[in-house]
Amino acid sequence: MKAVCWMGKEKMQVHDVPDPKILNPRDAIVRITSTCICGSDLHLYDGFIPTMEQGDIMGHEFMGEIVEVGPGISKDKLKVGDRVVVPFTIACGNCQSCKDQLWSCCDNSNPNAWIAEKMMGYSPSGLFGYTHMLGGYSGGQAQYARVPYADVGPLKLPSDIPDEKVVFLSDIFPTGYMGAENCNIRPGDTVAVWGCGPVAQFAIRSCFMLGAGRVIAIDRIPERLAMARAAGAETLNFDTDNILDALHDMTGNRGPDACMDVVGLEASGHGMMYAYDRAKQMARIETDRPIVLRQAILACKKGGTVSVPGVYGGLVDKLPMGAFMNKALTMKTGQTHMMRYMGPLLERIQKGEIDPSFVISHKLPIDAAPEGYRMFRDKQDRCTKIVLKPWETSAAA
Known part of the structure; x- marks a missing residue:
């Protein structure tokens, strides 16, 4: 064969x-x-x-x-x-x-x-x-x-x-759905979704199925952002928007009720932390690039949920554990x-x-x-x- x-x-x-x-x-x-x-x-x-x-x-x-x-x-x-x-x-x-x-x-x-x-x-x-x-x-x-x-x-x-x-x-349909279910969505909640690839497209639609009032989708590929908007999502482009500032503004400085990392270990980004991750990953000192995971933890409202359907394979660096603990966040993950x-x-x-x-x-x-x-x-x-x-x-x- x-x-x-x-x-x-x-x-x-x-x-x-x-x-x-x-x-x-x-x-x-x-x-x-x-x-x-x-x-x-x-x-x-x-x-x-x-x-x-x-x-x-x-x-x-x-x-x-x-x-x-x-x-x-x-x-x-x-x-x-x-x-x-x-x-x-x-x-x-x-x-x-x-x-x-x-x-x-x-x-x-x-x-x-x-x-x-x-x-x-x-x-x-x-x-x-x-x-x-x-x-x-x-x-x-x-x-x-x-x-x-x-x-x-x-x-x-x-x-x-x-x-x-x-x-x-x-x-990818069940994976997107479980990622949305792991957000603990209540009617009217706002969910931020990092990534607009295939799994994220199903996650966006699943968030609405489960009662979300708003979904904010984050990517930089025009056709993927357009597909997210077709499902009813608002969109941000991480090449042109400051994601943390934009999410603060869009949620009245409260933060999304849940944040979903549908990107995982090969996340793209900008700035010193992205350069740091790329260098350590290339040197095999760090296996995964947690750029999105860091943003999701920092952006999420106090007492909110971080859902991680994105694949991670090994070790990550510089996670904001202080924010995770002090904001009383819940993280839900899994294949x-x-x-x-x-x-x-x-x-x-x-x-x-x-x-x-x-x-x-x-x-x-x-x-x-x-x-x-x-x-x-x-x-x-x-x-x-x-x-x-x-x-x-x-x-x-």
């Missing part, structure tokens, strides 16, 4: 690799019909997340058709021919974390938990296509994928909804507990409350993935979200 393989920093290649096989009784094999390039994949592309190995198959946003199931899966759970979307987190369904619906903290799905424990104390769940520290699982930017614990994760889909409306249930959200959000799509395909700017055949990564990372050609079609070729596209 064809698959997008990580071959080193800023080096993606499409290779012919062996088809996946059933390894455990609760496995299934999915023939992938749509898969996506995610913003968090760019952290791997840029070489900021450790424990990638040459030849690793990328991707964690995918859907398709079940073509084989292991002997441990009953037909009432999953069968050949079922159309499914696969969550990016892998969960066993039986451990205490899964029973508590903390699906992204599964105790059993990361076979390399000992690596994560060295950095994090305890391991989160395994993830598709996202380092050996988080399981070493082959990802879904391919024509087929092996899905462990397939009786827990995949969500069955009706046949009458196109891929483009449901493929984002694999990650998305996918199985909480996939079904309810599918219902919202079916009711016509949202059409997630709005975020798609490009559909590419799988062999165009290396160029797609460059285009998405460098924000070329007004790129907001790329869907890859594994069974199409460049000639067909």
Whole structure:
């Protein structure tokens, strides 16, 4: 089969690799019909997340058709021919974390938990296509994928909804929704959202779904800011606006009720602190750039909530912990507990409350993935979200 393989920093290649096989009784094999390039994949592309190995198959946003199931899966759970979307987190369904619906903290799905424990104390769940520290699982930017614990994760889909409306249930729609839910929104609240990429677009819309009165979206890319305004958000451009001063002015010097960092470890910015972070990150003294996280803590109202769906991988410097503690802030974070959200959000799509395909700017055949990564990372050609079609070729596209 064809698959997008990580071959080193800023080096993606499409290779012919062996088809996946059933390894455990609760496995299934999915023939992938749509898969996506995610913003968090760019952290791997840029070489900021450790424990990638040459030849690793990328991707964690995918859907398709079940073509084989292991002997441990009953037909009432999953069968050949079922159309499914696969969550990016892998969960066993039986451990205490899964029973508590903390699906992204599964105790059993990361076979390399000992690596994560060295950095994090305890391991989160395994993830598709996202380092050996988080399981070493082959990802879904391919024509087929092996899905462990397939009786827990995949969500069955009706046949009458196109891929483009449901493929984002694999990650970015639930991730944006959980980021908004973590803001503890009360009716009429003001939420500031840093970043207007794909996850943030769903976070903005989810804030309004949950009752926010105002959403203030912060970015510098014109088409992304325009997309946020189309959802009803007010916008700030961090290239031209002083974000902290502007948020003070827009909230009567009170601050937003909640602040959401949907950017994470590769945040952009200006000034001495940004230069400091870039220098330390390049020297591998600091792994992540917490420019946005610092601003969110400083901007948030007293007693407010800071939500962090943006990906962080390691260590950060110069966090304003004095502000965090003295303002009595709450921070809520985490990889998305996918199985909480996939079904309810599918219902919202079916009711016509949202059409997630709005975020798609490009559909590419799988062999165009290396160029797609460059285009998405460098924000070329007004790129907001790329869907890859594994069974199409460049000639067909």
